[in-house]
Amino acid sequence: MQDLIDEQINLYAERYSSDEPPLLAEINAFTQANHPHAHMLSGRLQGRFLSMISRLLQPAYILEIGTFTGYSALCLAEGLQASGSLHTIEIRKEDASTAEKFFKRSVYGDQIRLHLGEAAGIIPQLPFTWDLVFIDADKTGYLEYYELVLPRLRKGGLILADNVLFHGQVLESEITGKNAKAIHAFNEHVKADKRVDTSLLTLRDGLLLIRKN
Ligand SMILES: C[S@@+](CC[C@H](N)C(=O)[O-])C[C@H]1O[C@@H](n2cnc3c(N)ncnc32)[C@H](O)[C@@H]1O
Numbered sequence: 001m002q003d004l005i006d007e008q009i010n011l012y013a014e015r016y017s018s019d020e021p022p023l024l025a026e027i028n029a030f031t032q033a034n035h036p037h038a039h040m041l042s043g044r045l046q047g048r049f050l051s052m053i054s055r056l057l058q059p060a061y062i063l064e065i066g067t068f069t070g071y072s073a074l075c076l077a078e079g080l081q082a083s084g085s086l087h088t089i090e091i092r093k094e095d096a097s098t099a100e101k102f103f104k105r106s107v108y109g110d111q112i113r114l115h116l117g118e119a120a121g122i123i124p125q126l127p128f129t130w131d132l133v134f135i136d137a138d139k140t141g142y143l144e145y146y147e148l149v150l151p152r153l154r155k156g157g158l159i160l161a162d163n164v165l166f167h168g169q170v171l172e173s174e175i176t177g178k179n180a181k182a183i184h185a186f187n188e189h190v191k192a193d194k195r196v197d198t199s200l201l202t203l204r205d206g207l208l209l210i211r212k213n
Contacts, residue, residue: 164183
């Protein structure tokens with residue numbers, strides 16, 4: 001998998017960003033050592049950014065689509081209001097059970113609800129008005145998740161979508177990969193949507209910030 005950002009720059013940026021809390025460092029190390037798809041984890045730099053955004057927004061309700069081993073959920077939970085909750089959706093039983101174990105050990109454990117199953121089926125069943133949403137599951141589902149979530153996002157609320165540069169494949173003159181095509185179509189769709197403002201950050205694999213007007 002191609003890394004878009006130069007490794008030295010990335011290391012420098014990590015060095016001058018805050019350290020991960022110990023439990024997050026443990027999830028990161030555990031995932032790197034035990035999971036065949038460890039590259040999917042947000043990582044330290046993006047993780048600190050998610051935490052910073054959440055602490056600025058101080059959300060009452062956070063939705064995450066794509067839990068994996070729980071790393072990004074715990075970053076986002078750092079900004080939750082004391083009475084708030086974070087809902088995270090994961091389709092793979094094994095990853096959900098790994099995440100649950102880490103959630104139980106976290107100070108945010110009681111505020112996190114993990115939903116096991118297909119995101120498109122679960123999102124409409126959650127009766128909340130979202131302040132912050134992180135879309136980070138199957139790339140071909142992004143557009144559907146966006147359209148499901150936007151009407152339930154509060155005015156001024158934020159959607160973050162990960163991997164929107166898709167390893168640079170969105171730059172190909174003729175995009176061939178199924179995931180890159182879906183991501184490019186998603187980026188086009190959101191850019192044309194008058195209901196939102198966007199800022200595409202070249203952080204890691206590309207992070208799209210979408211604010212509801
Ligand atoms: C890129 S990983 C998420 C990484 C995580 N957010 C983090 O930063 O540590 C994507 C996750 O989405 C899950 N997923 C894929 N398709 C899904 C679907 N249709 N519904 C729910 N989860 C799905 C995958 O099993 C995987 O664990």
